[in-house]
Amino acid sequence: MFDNIRNDLAAHGNDPFQQGFWVLVVYRFGRWRYRIKPRVIRIPFSLLYKILFKLIQILCGVELPCEAIIGRNFRIDHFGAIVISGYTTFGENCVIRQGVTIGLKDVAHPVAPSIGNNVDIGAGAKILGDITIGNNVDIGANAVVLTDVPDNSIAVGVPARILPKKERS
Template identity: 65%
Template structure:
């Protein structure tokens, strides 16, 4: 079953550590995604109820909110415990790492669009990434950065509001 192979891959991402809170979140996330594969609505309803209970429990225990509606790529890693909020409208590529205090969400309530995060993105502690923007591939978001504009591939975003520095040249982008 795909559910178990995904959980096994997640466990490998967490280097076999069953005690990692990020891994616990991923197990509940995978279960939530899996329940949508059940075609019969009557059979799916108890699994949906169980998911909602597990989701709320894991949110309270870990301080991490990752709705199952968010598509995440391979090797998605929540490195540190607590205070992580991810909008159900966000999307993640492969090899993304989040640290504690990260918020990825809507810029304002009226606009139902959240960031699209590319591959190989490293998001530092306390970073806020907001709005209908794209974070390119091979990007580092600095600790406590507030990112409200698109970040190109191979860049670093630091500061409040975030300044974008291209990694190859080291020059700020205007």
């Protein structure tokens, strides 16, 4: 847990006052409490997690349940109006911004997106359904992504158009 928190702090510019960092500390705590095996000992930690989770929702406007799986160096660049489904998985080095929703397309089919490494998600983007976002992908601001996005691509628009990234010379 503490290695991940150190990485999260570094991803937030070593600034412990960034609200995105606070969200990740509560998230990491929520994941850690599952390691406590005797249920009777875990119960007070679970109660503390639920209180902290609600406090983070109110103060930061971010819903990141500990059931979601996120990799190292995850960064919440701007906080507020961020909702991430507990069914979502993230790779490493991902960035999200305000107004992002990542979740279910249909409540009857509880599968959320699987997001690769080095994914940069713009403000207001919506990523929904049983889809895969590849590695090294940029999701444009306010894009609505409902289909798979291959590696090294950009997704822009409503609904999102998938474009290959141009190589820098």
